[in-house]
Amino acid sequence: MQDTLLEMRSITKTFPGVKALDDVSLKVQAGEIHAICGENGAGKSTLMKVLSGVYPAGSYEGEIHYDGAVTAFRDITDSEAKGIIIIHQELALVPLLSIAENLFLGNENARGGVIDWRATNQKTESLLRKVGLRDAPTTLVEKLGVGKQQLVEIAKALAKDVRLLILDEPTSALSESDSQALLDLMLELKAQGMTQIIISHKLNEVRRVADTVTVIRDGQSVSSFNTKDGITEDRIVRDMVGRSMENRYPERTPKIGKRIMRVSDWSVYHPEHADRQVIHNVGFDVRAGEVVGIAGLMGAGRTELAMSIFGQSWGQNISGRVEMHGQPVDVSDVSRAIAAGLAYVTEDRKSLGLILDDTITRNVTLANLPGVARGSVLNDHAETEVAEKYRKDLGIRTPGVFQKVVNLSGGNQQKVVLSKWLFVGPEVLILDEPTRGIDVGAKYEIYGLINDLAAAGKGVVMISSEMPELLGMCDRIYVMNEGAFVGEMPASEASQERIMSLIVNE
Template sequence: MQDTLLEMRSITKTFPGVKALDEVSLKVKRGEIHAICGENGAGKSTLMKVLSGVYPAGTYDGEIHYDGALATFRDISDSEKRGIIIIHQELALIPLLSIAENLFLGNENANRGVIDWHGTNQRTETLLRKVGLSDAPSTLVDKLGVGKQQLVEIAKALAKDVRLLILDEPTAALSESDSQTLLDLMLELKAQGMTQIIISHKLNEIRKIADTVTVIRDGQSVSSFDTKGDGITEDRIVRDMVGRSMENRYPARTPKIGDRIMKVSNWSVHHPEHANRKVIHDVDFDVRAGEVVGIAGLMGAGRTELAMSIFGRSWGQGISGQVEMRGQPVDVSTVSRAIANGLAYVTEDRKSLGLILDDTIQRNITLANLRQVSNGVVLNKHRETEVAEKYRDDLAIRTPGVFQKVGNLSGGNQQKVVLSKWLFTAPEVLILDEPTRGIDVGAKYEIYGLINDLAAAGKGVVMISSEMPELLGMCDRIFVMNEGAFVGEMPAAEASQERIMSLIVNH
């Protein structure tokens, strides 16, 4: 049996005006975990769409050799018949169907058109056990957390006799514990002989599970290597990804902290559906001019709920407490009032809550401040274009033009559009919720630079992040949150991952 399961040779894929892939080559051995790294927009997902038949044979140049033979996949079902299954970053589950229904949708266990539900549920239980889930087959998918949904996607792949499993950013939206569960499962599947490809920006995870790595930059494969080889470090991978050395992951900043801009006092919030359940408990914190304030905590600690409730009461009910801006109480009871009083909020979920993916960059950037690009009630399209082009240049949004649909941009460039939208409202305090989630190290560095620029301009920044090194590298002061309450506060100079975790587990 040949050692190589997959070889992609000189793959070139061109869209109108753009060469997305240029002579990319890739080789994957049987039974290994092969990682594909690269900046957003480098061509990683395009390459996998070529492999899986989303872009069928004939729409690209080059050859795919799979299991010792030339492969010409016409569509996804064609590649799935050969055991190639791809799990996209945006999960393809139907929320209001059960786990069993999702697992066998389009692959039903039926006899003469009648579904065998007993057999389906038995097979579902077997598959769920394989991925470490004990939930009932009848459980609706929307009742599961994101981590469990990711495991259901893998169970769905196993139902199709997968031989090559491709996971696109599988841990991007997962907590640390859910991520570890998924990585452990990947290693278990590898031990059973399954070949896997993972696309990921999380270099620590790649070092933990990958046997080999291919780095793609600007549509070209620039390096491939064994992770166990001499001199293979995270810095080496980063250098290949971005084309330059990045000794310091966080840009230097000399803080110039001024007067207090915002103060939140005795802030309490109840659950939007369960009025008796208090989610946020008497939180107090403040932000000063030129200061980056971090909020640390585990998934479910209440950080996002706190931010959304402050920003126009976008989450929760029975909200009490007070917000002051520059010493004066302000009304933040609606989003428009919060914006008018100098607040802005960059959501953790840019695709669903931060952007209109089917609309243009121009429309998205001006959406939160249409008054500034209008003459009375009439939109001034020339002014709107000027504003969008200014932010495209200022934030280095990589796009041919501002009339491009946001859904066509890479994750890092989408995040820059979200930031542009809120910067155009001229906020005094900008709340950033997981601002670098799902984007590569190069784009992260650019986002960090923008945060530093805001602080240097005298703005206040509140940064929520699940990546503790990010908080330690970027913030001046860090609050620690656990179970809806603040359990600690410290200058970043005195903070460490151990100290933050100690505050969390001891409260």
């Protein structure tokens, strides 16, 4: 009945040391909406990069059949010329240019280098009508909300004679009504005969628009079904997370004491959009010797929650209470949060955690300089001793503590950040994606350090997108979705399926 527009056969893509895609196959019929589901890091984005030529032909194994012929794209321009267009999660619009200028960016209606504004604006208007936007073509993109910007992206794709439209997590930043409008538009485009691929975690959306679902896990295509066959969300969730658990986490016997920290009714608004509430009345507590996990997908608001608690480093119009040992504390700036006994290890250690061009020593003492000073005069040798102590305690592998941190590996850099916060002497450490970008061996060491912290009676809050990591490390897990906590469970009762279904069912 239908023709196959795209078939990717046995795609294997290897990065040094990692097999990102392993024998993945994907078959997309002309005129359908095909959903690709999978966890963070399952390989969805890599697959789309192979398809669009970001990874050029020859850098992967396998074949791509498109429109009845084997293709080998050299780059994005190549795939766009064939009508394959990706709309990425982070929108690629220039905020200070108008809608019309954005739509034809790099593809201007020009004669001899002079832009024909009349033609540009006319074409823009008709494209905007197609996606249901009524804004003037001369409106600056920055004046539009995220939802409308997403529609502009689609209009931009339509301007290029798109045949296969790929949307990567298109609704992740959208409100409920904007999401519905976008899904409606997808169905309308489908009615006009356009083939689309949607990458999404949200199974309710997938069920609403998709004709076919392919699940990818750990770089392999696990299953593919037709949604008409009555497939349950449970089945998809199981396929998404169903990897075997190995013993990748050091053993720990929890000794959980009294409650140290308690956060209640925590609400935060977006720093630039004052009307957008990002964190909704979140409450949690942490006890001595306990490792508490916060699970959720990217964009769930976990980092925003942590940073807003840590000295209001993110957001505005923040309300709620933070108590330490039952007493309310002032966390209105970072130095007060530190004084209250908090430490926050950022997920972005290179730009937020370290001064890369500085030495290990100077990074370790940065948050507690008075600790190595007499009065306000620094004592170089005390400083060196502190750095040496942490180098030994945490096993930072370096020729010496006067090495610049830029020269260290990811795992060792992370240990430097941890050292910095340990030297502050906190009671509760909030670790945001503590093992991101770290190789497997170093991960195990970081896990060991986290266990040591808990054993020393500190409270640990661990934010991670890797669910097995949370299940392996935590005593208790909160599940966060769209800025709110949607569940809490002891680790003994937690499973990836349970967490994932809390997230996808909202």
